[in-house]
Every structure is written in C-alpha cells, then in structure tokens.
Amino acid sequence: MSLPSDPAAPAAPAAPAVSGPADRLSAPAHQHAAVALDFVAMTPQALPLVAEVEKTAYSHPWTLRHFQDSLQAGYLMQMLVAQPEAAEARQPPWAGSPTLPDGRHLLGYVLAMQGVEEVHLLNITTVPAHQRRGWARLMMDALAHWARAQRAQWLWLEVRTSNQPARGLYASLGYRSMGLRKGYYPNGNLPREDALVMALDLRPAERPRPPHALS
Ligand SMILES: CC(C)(COP(=O)(O)OP(=O)(O)OC[C@H]1O[C@@H](n2cnc3c(N)ncnc32)[C@H](O)[C@@H]1OP(=O)(O)O)[C@@H](O)C(=O)NCCC(=O)NCCS
Secondary structure (H helix, E strand, O other): OOOOOOOOOOOOOOOOOOOOOOOOOOOOOOOOOOEEEEEEEOOHHHHHHHHHHHHHHOOOOOOHHHHHHHHHHOOEEEEEEEEEOHHHHOOOOOOOOOEOOOOOEEEEEEEEEEOOOEEEEEEEEEOHHHOOOOHHHHHHHHHHHHHHHOOOOEEEEEEEOOOHHHHHHHHHOOOEEEEEEEEEEOEOEOOOEEEEEEEEEOOOOOOOOOOOOOO
C-alpha cells in the first residue's frame, strides 16, 4: 500500500477519460452462496469502522486521518459488504465481525487513485476474520475492471517485500515486479523496509496478424 500523501506517488488524478460509473466498482457478477455482496462507497461515517479494521490488519496501519485525506482527495474508496442469510450470520466468520450501521458485514475495502492512463492502488484490505475466502481477489478483479473502463493502461501498486500473502495475491493475478523503492516503508525500530513495485498491464493483448493481412 501507499500513503495518500506519499510524494513518490503519481500526480493527482486526471478527469476520467470516459463517462460512466467512475465513482464505484461494479457489484460482483456472481453472488456467493447464501450471501448477497455489494460494493458501497466509503462515507465519512464509515471511516472510524474502517480505521479500526485497519489496525487489526496491519503492523503499520493507516490512521483515520489518512482515510479522511483520501476522501477529501476524491480517490476511489469502496467497501465490499455482505448480507449473509440469518442462519449463516450466527456462525463464524460472520458472528462478531465488523458491521455497518445498516447491518451489512464489512468484508474488505479498496482505495485507488486515478492518474493519466493509469490507476494506482493505495490500499486493499480484507477483514482478518474473512481472509482466505477469495474476497481480495474479487476486489482486485473489480478494480481492474473499473480501471479498464476508465481507459487506464496500467494498474500500479507497492507492497512490502515481506508481505507474502499480498505478493502471492498480486502474482496470482498476473502483476509483474517492476522494481524496488528502497526504504519506502517505516518499520518500527528496524531499518525501513523496501517496497516492491508491481504493475498489471491492462492493454488489450495484440492479436497475431493473419499471414496475408492487408496493411
Ligand atoms: C493480502 C490480503 C488482502 C489477501 O486477502 P484475502 O481476502 O485473504 O485473499 P484471497 O482469499 O482473495 O486470496 C487470493 C490469493 O492470494 C494469495 N494469498 C492470500 N492470503 C495468503 C496467505 N496468507 N499466504 C499466502 N498466499 C496468500 C493466494 O495466492 C490466494 O489464492 P488461493 O487462496 O487460491 O491460494 C489480506 O491478507 C490482508 O488484508 N492483509 C493485510 C493487509 C495487506 O497486507 N494488504 C496488502 C497491502 S499491499
């Protein structure tokens, strides 16, 4: 992840290249068995809950202020929420997991910044109780879909070199390592940690030309 005020991050987002649902991710096409899924925008009221989840997911979490600044900056900030059936809601992992005021469970969230022909992932987090169930993959797929709809050609991100779960996630989705940012992340009393820069090429694959194609 990147901090919203990070000077190394790309320039301020440009206006979307196309009109359309530029401010939200599409609800997943499939519905998980017995669970209704949706993406909803983070509102100022939701930020304290998100910041509490953030503390449980990271050794160096974003603060409430980081989320407020991101909202102010107009970044894409979407929460993946779920409404399990009543019988399911009493079972793990749902029982006791974070919920919004409307009763829906927060599964995770994704923040991204739009640049010129590129999108930069700022934060992706799955609520710990819901991890390893495919929610991050679903959020990343929805983000790539949205980025393509904005005519972005690249999706960029940074990840701590030690963050094997996240690196595994990105590699499984086809992100390639593009370089290192030395000492990018704070690391408590230890030396700062490097960031691995990864990117997904969103450009449509070139089709091989037929042997006798007209030029
Ligand atoms: C990284 C993170 C977002 C993954 O969320 P998730 O919902 O559990 O991930 P998914 O269930 O969608 O997993 C998709 C793939 O990611 C990889 N992965 C996810 N968790 C992993 C783990 N603990 N160990 C190894 N690989 C892992 C696997 O390739 C997995 O596919 P598989 O389950 O078919 O093997 C989650 O662990 C998290 O929120 N971590 C803390 C915040 C963080 O580090 N965010 C990324 C900042 S760059």
